[in-house]
Amino acid sequence: MKKHLRIGSRKSPLALWQAQNVADLLTAKGWNTQIITFETTGDLKLDASISKIGSKGVFTAELEEALRLQNIDIAVHSAKDMPSEDSPNLKLLAFTEREAAHDVLVSSKPIVDGQIPANWIIGTSSTRRVAQLKHFYPSLKTQNVRGNLQTRFRKLSEGHCDALMLAFAGVHRMGFAAQIVYEFPIHKIVTSAGQGSLAIQVAEKMPQELQNELFEILNHEHTSVAVLAERAFLKTMQGGCSVPVFVHAELQNSGQYCLMGGVASLDGQQFLSEKTICGRETIQSFAIQMADKLLERGAKQILEEIKQEKS
Numbered sequence: 458m459k460k461h462l463r464i465g466s467r468k469s470p471l472a473l474w475q476a477q478n479v480a481d482l483l484t485a486k487g488w489n490t491q492i493i494t495f496e497t498t499g500d501l502k503l504d505a506s507i508s509k510i511g512s513k514g515v516f517t518a519e520l521e522e523a524l525r526l527q528n529i530d531i532a533v534h535s536a537k538d539m540p541s542e543d544s545p546n547l548k549l550l551a552f553t554e555r556e557a558a559h560d561v562l563v564s565s566k567p568i569v570d571g572q573i574p575a576n577w578i579i580g581t582s583s584t585r586r587v588a589q590l591k592h593f594y595p596s597l598k599t600q601n602v603r604g605n606l607q608t609r610f611r612k613l614s615e616g617h618c619d620a621l622m623l624a625f626a627g628v629h630r631m632g633f634a635a636q637i638v639y640e641f642p643i644h645k646i647v648t649s650a651g652q653g654s655l656a657i658q659v660a661e662k663m664p665q666e667l668q669n670e671l672f673e674i675l676n677h678e679h680t681s682v683a684v685l686a687e688r689a690f691l692k693t694m695q696g697g698c699s700v701p702v703f704v705h706a707e708l709q710n711s712g713q714y715c716l717m718g719g720v721a722s723l724d725g726q727q728f729l730s731e732k733t734i735c736g737r738e739t740i741q742s743f744a745i746q747m748a749d750k751l752l753e754r755g756a757k758q759i760l761e762e763i764k765q766e767k768s
Contacts, residue, residue, distance in 0.1 A: 560643075718732075
């Protein structure tokens with residue numbers, strides 16, 4: 458008799474793709490699966506930016522409550538949506554193999570000679586993206602555009618902006634890669650912690666034997682090492698969806714990890730970043746040290762100013 462597992466997911470097409478991807482991994486190992494969907498605060502409140510709704514649990518709280526009530530067995534999240542602080546009585550069990558993590562522009566308008574037109578309006582709801590765009594591309598304007606990918610593409614077609622700035626992973630998973638007109642180098646526009654990977658969350662009281670079995674099926678070792686380091690950086694920086702903190706760790710051919718992280722002011726005028734190469738055994742401590750160094754260099758003041766501005 459096959460074992461049965463209830464998978465919690467948001468209702469958006471991308472979230473369902475991600476949940477089905479996890480279900481397929483489990484089915485291949487003999488599990489029966491059922492996907493149960495939820496609408497989160499971030500899905501329902503589309504008239505405001507994420508920074509105005511609040512940064513903690515905007516896309517995760519409803520699934521986490523379902524885990525606590527044992528209405529689902531696991532929750533599948535975009536790893537970048539997870540708050541830096543672990544939720545009570547729950548644990549992040551595994552991280553799936555990461556898709557290419559960089560950001561891209563999608564548009565119906567062409568880009569000539571690889572140069573983004575200086576007068577373009579870029580649609581995004583991410584403070585991280587806005588701050589980095591203002592720093593590296595000060596001539597570009599931004600427009601708050603929220604919703605699932607289909608909604609954002611509709612707003613693009615309606616002329617709300619010239620291009621959408623999105624994660625490559627979501628664009629690729631939804632079959633929109635042909636509309637990519639520009640790909641940002643990840644060493645320049647650094648991403649959110651966990652971008653491109655899926656986080657598998659369970660209740661702490663799940664039997665350890667079951668946790669071990671799911672971990673073996675779903676966890677990708679190199680991705681997990683990188684994302685856990687990124688989350689350690691984010692936690693030390695006290696960053697979230699509403700703060701322009703960025704970090705990315707990537708395994709190199711040498712077997713070492715390249716770790717990049719930083720913070721920018723909302724207007725992009727202040728920009729602090731650090732980069733280092735480290736091994737698997739030291740990447741967590743290096744991530745924390747990097748965050749501490751940035752805080753000492755002035756990141757603490759930048760973050761305090763952002764919090765005051767938002768309050």
